[in-house]
Amino acid sequence: MIKIQHVYKRYHTIHALEDLSLEIPQGAIYGLIGPNGAGKTTLLRILGALISPTVGQVWFDNKEVTRSPTAIQHKVGYMPDFFGVYPDLTTEEYLEFYAGIHGISRSKRASVVRDLLELVDLTPKRDAAVEDLSRGMKQRLCLARALIHDPEILLLDEPAAGLDPRARMEFRELLRTLQGMGKTIVISSHILLELAEMCSDIAIIRAGQLVIAGDVEHVTHSLGGGQRVEVRVLERATDARQLLKEMPEISNVMDGSNDGEVIQAEYMGDDRTLHNILAALMAHDVPVISFAPRRAADRLEEVYMSITEGVSSI
Amino acid sequence: MTFAALLSKELRSRLRRERFVWVVIAYLLIMALLGFGFLQRENAFNGGYQVYLLSQIGAQLYALFSFVELFLIIFIAPAFTSTAINGEKERQTFDLLLCSKLSAFSLLAGKLIAGLANVLLLIAASIPLFSLVFFFGGVAPAQVLSTLVVFVMTALLAGTFSLFCSTVLRRPTISTAVAYAFSVLWMFSYWIVYFLVGNSLLITSRWFIWVQWLNASNPITAVNSTVSSGISSFSLYRLHLAPWVAYTLVCLVVSIILFLLSTLFVRPNSLDRFQSWLRNLSKKSEPAKVMKG
Numbered sequence: 001m002i003k004i005q006h007v008y009k010r011y012h013t014i015h016a017l018e019d020l021s022l023e024i025p026q027g028a029i030y031g032l033i034g035p036n037g038a039g040k041t042t043l044l045r046i047l048g049a050l051i052s053p054t055v056g057q058v059w060f061d062n063k064e065v066t067r068s069p070t071a072i073q074h075k076v077g078y079m080p081d082f083f084g085v086y087p088d089l090t091t092e093e094y095l096e097f098y099a100g101i102h103g104i105s106r107s108k109r110a111s112v113v114r115d116l117l118e119l120v121d122l123t124p125k126r127d128a129a130v131e132d133l134s135r136g137m138k139q140r141l142c143l144a145r146a147l148i149h150d151p152e153i154l155l156l157d158e159p160a161a162g163l164d165p166r167a168r169m170e171f172r173e174l175l176r177t178l179q180g181m182g183k184t185i186v187i188s189s190h191i192l193l194e195l196a197e198m199c200s201d202i203a204i205i206r207a208g209q210l211v212i213a214g215d216v217e218h219v220t221h222s223l224g225g226g227q228r229v230e231v232r233v234l235e236r237a238t239d240a241r242q243l244l245k246e247m248p249e250i251s252n253v254m255d256g257s258n259d260g261e262v263i264q265a266e267y268m269g270d271d272r273t274l275h276n277i278l279a280a281l282m283a284h285d286v287p288v289i290s291f292a293p294r295r296a297a298d299r300l301e302e303v304y305m306s307i308t309e310g311v312s313s314i
Numbered sequence: 315m316t317f318a319a320l321l322s323k324e325l326r327s328r329l330r331r332e333r334f335v336w337v338v339i340a341y342l343l344i345m346a347l348l349g350f351g352f353l354q355r356e357n358a359f360n361g362g363y364q365v366y367l368l369s370q371i372g373a374q375l376y377a378l379f380s381f382v383e384l385f386l387i388i389f390i391a392p393a394f395t396s397t398a399i400n401g402e403k404e405r406q407t408f409d410l411l412l413c414s415k416l417s418a419f420s421l422l423a424g425k426l427i428a429g430l431a432n433v434l435l436l437i438a439a440s441i442p443l444f445s446l447v448f449f450f451g452g453v454a455p456a457q458v459l460s461t462l463v464v465f466v467m468t469a470l471l472a473g474t475f476s477l478f479c480s481t482v483l484r485r486p487t488i489s490t491a492v493a494y495a496f497s498v499l500w501m502f503s504y505w506i507v508y509f510l511v512g513n514s515l516l517i518t519s520r521w522f523i524w525v526q527w528l529n530a531s532n533p534i535t536a537v538n539s540t541v542s543s544g545i546s547s548f549s550l551y552r553l554h555l556a557p558w559v560a561y562t563l564v565c566l567v568v569s570i571i572l573f574l575l576s577t578l579f580v581r582p583n584s585l586d587r588f589q590s591w592l593r594n595l596s597k598k599s600e601p602a603k604v605m606k607g
Contacts, residue, residue, distance in 0.1 A: 050412060082406045086323070086327055086407065100323075101320060145410070149414075
């Protein structure tokens with residue numbers, strides 16, 4: 001368990017973090033969301049004991065990060081938002097170097113490197129120069145580097161930035177594998193859908209302050225009202241809209257498209273409620289073409305856009 | 315173990331660069347061409363090599379090689395270490411080193427030794443050229459050894475100063491410029507002071523000890539003492555030392571101080587921590603002043 005308590009970080013006149021408190025459960029994939037300059041990287045660097053908070057404390061289990069930064073650094077694997085590679089080395093030499101500076105004995109180094117190359121699917125590229133790798137391969141190599149000392153916690157800063165959809169999907173699968181190995185993973189990203197699908201919990205940060213934290217469902221419900229269902233009808237849209245408005249479980253009805261054939265309804269309840277809404281529409285002979293509950297993950301982007309409105313993301 | 319890993323990686327990546335091969339070739343070519351030019355000039359001037367002049371030619375050739383090598387070392391050593399730390403920061407690999415078990419001492423020692431190893435390789439590569447002087451005679455093996463010690467000490471001090479610059483200065487270009495400016499000042503410091511202050515003031519007793527120190531830390535004086543019998547010894551306080559020995563001691567002490575300062579400043583926010591430490595120190599001393607008042 002990682003506890004962040006009332007953390008402030010100031011760089012001269014810039015307030016990077018302001019009274020930020022957060023709890024990250026063990027074994028979670030935890031997403032940090034926020035526009036550029038929100039303080040995500042600063043928070044990850046504090047968690048990695050690379051910088052100290054101006055005020056406040058960060059606890060890893062029962063250890064305070066600023067008091068024992070070296071002990072914490074040995075538990076943490078940090079992957080910054082840049083590659084940070086040595087172009088003159090081969091993939092294998094690169095990992096062997098990091099294994100060496102993490103104190104892995106010479107006899108174990110080769111097997112550790114071999115296993116990691118296999119995990120990130122870079123075994124065929126073991127003798128390739130690092131500079132010749134593609135962006136996705138470099139990203140996987142950097143993940144392998146972060147894992148070289150078998151850390152309990154992985155801090156990943158924008159890990160999927162610049163990756164094509166296939167590489168992104170492979171990367172996501174890799175993170176799931178790592179979660180299965182019992183690692184706690186903290187990720188900052190702009191790709192919200194990806195975070196929503198991958199993370200068990202998320203925290204939204206704006207201008208150094210925590211807006212909200214919790215599981216994806218909780219965050220979208222708290223900030224975006226109730227759950228939402230999208231109904232597309234062939235005709236009689238006005239009747240359908242009126243019918244939905246009269247239902248007690250529906251709190252709000254909106255137009256989902258300009259032609260009025262798509263209706264969005266916010267409801268409070270579970271799958272049974274959804275079934276009742278659909279049944280009511282069918283009972284009144286409304287020609288429903290599609291009836292699509294919007295997942296929390298899909299709605300996260302709308303929530304994010306609304307709460308970061310007016311915040312510069314240069 | 316962490317130190318060995320860093321050293322191995324540094325050597326591997328430095329020696330793999332094509333630039334290093336060209337540096338060695340250029341270095342040996344400069345030395346060889348100057349030596350060849352000198353021998354041609356002597357040959358033309360004396361109408362062939364006279365047997366009774368051979369040892370003199372050998373000594374002169376040795377002096378020429380030694381000074382050329384000294385200048386080359388002074389101008390090459392900073393290139394290998396002046397971007398060692400801020401270069402890592404610029405490449406954005408410094409954080410990754412900090413996250414490892416690498417201590418500040420190991421990090422700097424690895425960088426320094428790897429940088430010096432390049433310079434030592436250049437010195438080693440020039441040994442066959444240096445050995446030419448033994449065909450002529452006029453140079454004792456002890457002289458060669460003392461010159462080698464001066465070369466190594468020069469590389470050490472130039473290397474540690476450049477490393478210090480790369481630790482405290484953020485931009486590699488600035489640290490390189492400062493390291494080269496220091497090298498020039500260091501080499502010509504004695505003559506610069508002589509030019510600015512004047513001979514009469516330098517030999518007054520008040521300034522004499524400082525002039526002696528300045529001279530003792532001068533690489534040209536040190537090499538000169540190994541190739542000729544110009545200056546027999548320095549008197550530094552109660553010690554009477556041969557110039558190259560005095561130079562070796564000065565270089566060792568200054569290098570150790572610079573290295574320790576680098577280990578102090580290499581960690582992030584070290585300058586801030588140092589300033590707050592100074593502030594705390596001044597706060598602690600304030601009540602004492604009040605008490606005295």
